[in-house]
Amino acid sequence: MxxxxxxxxxxxxxxxxxxxxxxxxxxxxxxxxxxxxxxxxxxxxxxxxxxxxxxxxxxxxxxxxxxxxxxxxxxxxxxxxxxxxxxxxxxxxxxGIRLCGDEHHNHYRITPMGAFRPAWLSLDGYAMFDRPAHLADGTILIVNIKGFIDFYPEFIRHALESTNYCEIREISHPKIERLRKSASEMRPTNISAVITGDVVKDIAADINMLIEQTGADAVIMPAVVGSLNGHPDAELRQRVNKPLHYAPTMPISVGGxxxxxxxxxxxxxxxxxxxxxxxxxxxxxxxxxxxxxxxxxxxxxxxxxxxxxxxxxxxxxxxxxxxxxxxxxxxxxxxxxxxxxxxxxxxxxxxxxxxxxxxxxxxxxxxxxxxxxxxxxxxxxxxxxxxxxxxxxxxxxxxxxxxxxxxxxxxxxxxxxxxxx
Ligand SMILES: Cc1cc2nc3c(=O)[nH]c(=O)nc-3n(C[C@H](O)[C@H](O)[C@H](O)COP(=O)(O)OP(=O)(O)OC[C@H]3O[C@@H](n4cnc5c(N)ncnc54)[C@H](O)[C@@H]3O)c2cc1C
CATH class of the missing domain: 3.50.50.60 (FAD/NAD(P)-binding domain)
Incomplete structure (x- = not known):
């Protein structure tokens, strides 16, 4: 050939x-x-x-x-x-990949361990900080998926605490609960395969309820949403009533x-x-x-x-x-x-x-x-x-x-x- x-x-x-x-x-x-x-x-x-x-x-x-x-x-x-x-x-x-950022001005990304690193481009929807620890003003709601252990909300809260008051909550869904029966199934890519269609609407409703309860001004959740069919990550951000930012998880990386x-x-x-x-x-x-x-x-x-x-x-x-x-x-x-x-x-x-x-x-x-x-x-x-x-x-x-x-x-x-x- x-x-x-x-x-x-x-x-x-x-x-x-x-x-x-x-x-x-x-x-x-x-x-x-x-x-x-x-x-x-x-x-x-x-x-x-x-x-x-x-x-x-x-x-x-x-x-x-x-x-x-x-x-x-x-x-x-x-x-x-x-x-x-x-x-x-x-x-x-x-x-078909939307990236945000500027080659003349680095922004900061957050690592799964809660450290800040200078970055050039980030996938659309990922948390981009204009300076370490500054994502948004006000209260930040950190939402994890129940049973998901490759994301550490406490580290994120610790990283942000100089700037924001943070609340940590968990959400789940019957389809995710099915994955939880085997701990090894709770991997980022397996969760992302579940969060499509009506599950996106259900999860958005749960997050909106938590926003009401906590009075949050912005939301951070693990980057476990995204599919090659449609754009559930973008849809979820649209359905949530406050700015929603995805933060990286431990590998495997759904975005990557x-x-x-x-x-x-x-x-x-x-x-x-x-x-x-x-x-x-x-x-x-x-x-x-x-x-x-x-x-x-x-x-x-x-x-x-x-x-x-x-x-x-x-x-x-x-x-x-x-x-x-x-x-x-x-x-x-x-x-x-x-x-x-x-x-x-x-x-x-x-x-x-x-x-x-x-x-x-x-x-x-x-x-x-x-x-x-x-x-x-x-x-x-x-x-x-x-x-x-x-x-x-x-x-x-x-x-x-x-x-x-x-x-x-x-x-x-x-x-x-x-x-x-
Ligand atoms: C764990 C980790 C995390 C990183 N995270 C980031 C990040 O978040 N942001 C960032 O900017 N950079 C990151 N980097 C840096 C990363 O190295 C570069 O960003 C970039 O992805 C490297 O791309 P590459 O195409 O050169 O190599 P790779 O991505 O390593 O691709 C090489 C490919 O070649 C294939 N290959 C190897 N040998 C053969 C062979 N004999 N025959 C056929 N195929 C072969 C491999 O299977 C692989 O698919 C990270 C690096 C590592 C190791």
């Missing part, structure tokens, strides 16, 4: 690259083994949240200009970054999963081939250092061929990078890696400090071409968290790096793409 571009990995970077290329008329295949980091996503995307001293950043676009040359954003360049950033919300809106599935469906709807649940096992590289084809577990001896390849296989959590006792490696191509030689340097003894393994990854040149034993592979690009050059956790830049490297690489591929259609 022959493609213009084949992408290894269907997380956010693989899908953003795939959609960009497909929209421009390319024949694109994405091969993706399984879960991506989106399944753990908070519902918010980070662009650049912390400077090198750990201070919160207000204007990420401005702060990007001070990053070292090795950072992926510096490789893209400040002017190109700014132009691409202006397109991101429309890009996701075309796919919907982003993943929505992007995948959109990619397929514009003609992309998505090989779901297949794993790229090996690649053939010719004497000129060009990738000719890749092989997957499911397709066996049938090669997948393309003019260009994008490695978007993620970091350790997605097995895009592997760590053995001796070294960190990239398992498909054996690409050169940027990581400390000495294993003892991978981590710091202080759990809250920066750990060097977090910025380890595939070494790339300024066009995101990786290399094998120092020799660049010209028709291969590394996008997203598989590549080195930043510590997404310390600097709060995960989704930003994934989205913007993918967009940049796709646009570079398109510059040399000639279609005869």
């Amino acid at each position: 022959k493609y213009d571009t084949i992408i290894i990995g269907g997380g956010i970077s693989g899908l953003v690259a795939g959609i960009t290329l497909c929209s421009a008329g390319q024949k694109v295949g994405i091969v993706s083994s399984g879960q991506s980091a989106l399944h753990f996503n908070s519902g918010s995307m980070e662009l650049l949240g912390h400077d090198s001293r750990g201070n919160d950043i207000d204007d990420p676009c401005e702060a990007i200009k001070n990053l070292p040359p090795s950072h992926p954003y510096s490789k893209i360049g400040a002017a190109t970054m700014e132009a691409m950033l202006a397109d991101v919300k429309d890009f996701f809106a075309r796919a 999963m919907h982003m993943q599935i929505t992007l995948r469906q959109y990619f397929r709807s514009i003609g992309g081939d998505y090989f779901l649940g297949d794993t790229v096992s090996s690649a053939v590289i010719d004497d000129n250092g060009h990738v000719c084809s890749i092989f997957t577990d499911n397709l066996g001896d049938t090669p997948l061929e393309a003019d260009d390849f994008i490695l978007a296989s993620g970091s350790f959590i997605s097995h895009g990078l592997l760590a053995t006792y001796e070294k960190i490696c990239e398992p498909i191509f054996g690409l050169d890696i940027e990581a400390p030689e000495n294993r003892a340097d991978w981590c710091s003894a202080d759990i809250y400090a920066a750990h060097q393994y977090m910025s380890a990854g595939v070494a790339t040149d300024n066009m995101f071409h990786p290399s094998i034993q120092g020799r660049p592979v010209r028709n291969l690009f590394a996008a997203g968290s598989v590549a080195s050059g930043c510590d997404p956790l310390q600097e709060q830049s995960g989704a930003g790096v994934a989205i913007l490297t993918a967009m940049f690489i796709a646009r570079e591929i398109l510059k040399s793409y000639r279609h005869d259609i």
Whole structure:
């Protein structure tokens, strides 16, 4: 099977690259083994949240200009970054995902543990704070689902108590009670499958009653509402009489999963081939250092061929990078890696400090071409968290790096793409 571009990995970077290329008329295949980091996503995307001293950043676009040359954003360049950033919300809106936020002004998101983190874009309906602890004036009602243990209302109350008086209440529904018979069924995605149709109306009525009882001015509830059929999350917000904000839960993330599935469906709807649940096992590289084809577990001896390849296989959590006792490696191509030689340097003894393994990854040149034993592979690009050059956790830049490297690489591929259609 022959493609213009084949992408290894269907997380956010693989899908953003795939959609960009497909929209421009390319024949694109994405091969993706399984879960991506989106399944753990908070519902918010980070662009650049912390400077090198750990201070919160207000204007990420401005702060990007001070990053070292090795950072992926510096490789893209400040002017190109700014132009691409202006397109991101429309890009996701075309796919059916509404994001709110501003690249010139971070807002804050709340974590399930009640900490505040700077964020760039948040899914529509998620709690967005203009400063830590300030969501709304007045009393806040925190509503949990009875028996749901992946959301901690007390932590949220503690986080907000400097600004708001908070009341905590629980709601349920006969259909949710059925899930509660097995504790393992009370997972965010299972609950979201139940909160559709008339259940939305019933839950809205319960929340409205609690608003009456507590005199609340705003409501926070766990992000367990959302379905691919219709928009129960938006409907519930409409039916509740005060502003309703969703707060992230422990994984699996309902918002993140919907982003993943929505992007995948959109990619397929514009003609992309998505090989779901297949794993790229090996690649053939010719004497000129060009990738000719890749092989997957499911397709066996049938090669997948393309003019260009994008490695978007993620970091350790997605097995895009592997760590053995001796070294960190990239398992498909054996690409050169940027990581400390000495294993003892991978981590710091202080759990809250920066750990060097977090910025380890595939070494790339300024066009995101990786290399094998120092020799660049010209028709291969590394996008997203598989590549080195930043510590997404310390600097709060995960989704930003994934989205913007993918967009940049796709646009570079398109510059040399000639279609005869
Ligand atoms: C737990 C966790 C939570 C995070 N939360 C946030 C957040 O809330 N906000 C934020 O901005 N950032 C967050 N991040 C940062 C995150 O890394 C990036 O946001 C981004 O999602 C990374 O996307 P990616 O496409 O590069 O990689 P991934 O999302 O990791 O996707 C890689 C994909 O490649 C597939 N793959 C791997 N190897 C192969 C192979 N051989 N063959 C085929 N497929 C393969 C994997 O199955 C996976 O689907 C989080 C990261 C983690 C680990």
